[in-house]
Amino acid sequence: MLRIAVPNKGSLSERATTILSEAGYRQRRDPKELVLVDAENEVEFFYLRPRDIAVYVGSGDLDLGVTGRDLLLDSGADAVEVLPLGFGSSTFRFAARPGTVSTVRDLAGRRIATSYAGLVRSHLADHGVTAEVIRLDGAVETAIRLGVADVIADVVETGATLRQQGLEIVAEPILRSEAVVIRGKGRSESGEDHRVDQLMRRINGVLVARRYVMLAYDVEMARLDEAVAMTPGIEGPTISPLHKEGWVAVQAMVPRDETNRIMDALYDLGARAILVTSIHACRL
Numbered sequence: 001m002l003r004i005a006v007p008n009k010g011s012l013s014e015r016a017t018t019i020l021s022e023a024g025y026r027q028r029r030d031p032k033e034l035v036l037v038d039a040e041n042e043v044e045f046f047y048l049r050p051r052d053i054a055v056y057v058g059s060g061d062l063d064l065g066v067t068g069r070d071l072l073l074d075s076g077a078d079a080v081e082v083l084p085l086g087f088g089s090s091t092f093r094f095a096a097r098p099g100t101v102s103t104v105r106d107l108a109g110r111r112i113a114t115s116y117a118g119l120v121r122s123h124l125a126d127h128g129v130t131a132e133v134i135r136l137d138g139a140v141e142t143a144i145r146l147g148v149a150d151v152i153a154d155v156v157e158t159g160a161t162l163r164q165q166g167l168e169i170v171a172e173p174i175l176r177s178e179a180v181v182i183r184g185k186g187r188s189e190s191g192e193d194h195r196v197d198q199l200m201r202r203i204n205g206v207l208v209a210r211r212y213v214m215l216a217y218d219v220e221m222a223r224l225d226e227a228v229a230m231t232p233g234i235e236g237p238t239i240s241p242l243h244k245e246g247w248v249a250v251q252a253m254v255p256r257d258e259t260n261r262i263m264d265a266l267y268d269l270g271a272r273a274i275l276v277t278s279i280h281a282c283r284l
């Protein structure tokens with residue numbers, strides 16, 4: 001059995017479970033379930049706190065895990081990122097009362113509250129800055145109001161929490177994070193386990209299906225080269241004959257977020273019957 005860690009709660013949990021379901025793996029229905037066996041795919045899922053996942057994967061007790069890049073780096077575990085998943089995005093930033101700090105150098109000698117002490121300490125060391133790091137479990141924004149810290153370092157998604165606390169972001173971002181698949185450091189070579197390769201291919205298939213749509217249109221042969229330049233597809237677009245003299249039908253995958261721009265440009269070129277369909281899953 002391949003042993004995979006999945007976040008059991010928090011910001012990453014639901015979307016991690018969804019992506020695994022879409023990739024064809026059994027997932028738990030009851031949030032109290034802590035282990036689930038998918039016998040058909042020879043995989044066992046362990047639902048764990050995302051902060052602990054890097055530790056289990058780093059020690060080799062679990063083969064793979066889904067966690068945040070920030071949590072992986074904070075843990076210092078012997079694990080590496082193998083696939084970014086495109087959700088759970090955040091930046092990790094310093095914040096302070098307006099007018100108190102502006103650059104990382106100004107943090108020297110300050111008290112910095114954070115739940116990610118490993119990440120903050122290594123960032124300060126990289127910049128040659130010495131400061132006191134106070135590790136708290138959560139709600140670190142309040143530490144400034146209560147006089148425990150001068151600065152905080154925390155996950156920022158929308159920035160609403162900081163605004164609400166009257167704090168402003170200071171200095172450069174410490175890190176840009178998102179959910180990632182991780183493996184133990186000694187085991188990052190692919191090809192050693194077909195179940196790992198299969199999982200990666202399946203998840204990649206879901207990610208590509210989310211990022212691309214299938215575009216089909218009819219265009220005059222005379223404009224085909226220009227049209228194909230706009231819709232090069234992955235290998236190359238499919239060109240089929242059309243029951244209309246001098247016209248062809250074209251089919252190609254295009255990035256979902258460029259769909260409307262491309263459709264407008266194709267229409268201007270004279271293409272017609274321009275249709276967009278979703279891709280449910282794929283193997284490229």
Ligand SMILES: Nc1ncnc2c1ncn2[C@@H]1O[C@H](COP(=O)(O)OP(=O)(O)OP(=O)(O)O)[C@@H](O)[C@H]1O
Nearest residue numbers: 009010011012050068069070088089090155157177
């Ligand atoms: N708004 C957000 N708040 C917290 N973490 C977020 C947010 N958006 C994305 N993340 C990412 O989620 C991961 C943290 O998840 P985790 O479950 O530990 O914390 P959480 O979502 O704050 O849950 P809880 O506070 O209940 O423990 C990190 O990788 C972080 O970058």
Ligand SMILES: O=P(O)(O)OC[C@H]1O[C@H](OP(=O)(O)OP(=O)(O)O)[C@H](O)[C@@H]1O
Nearest residue numbers: 138139140155156157158159160161162
């Ligand atoms: O930029 P935003 O969209 O406001 O999101 C970021 C905030 O959300 C998280 O807190 P959470 O609610 O998880 O509480 P916690 O500090 O107790 O973990 C995080 O620690 C920040 O405080």
Ligand SMILES: [Mg+2]
Nearest residue numbers: 010011138139
């Ligand atoms: Mg939190």
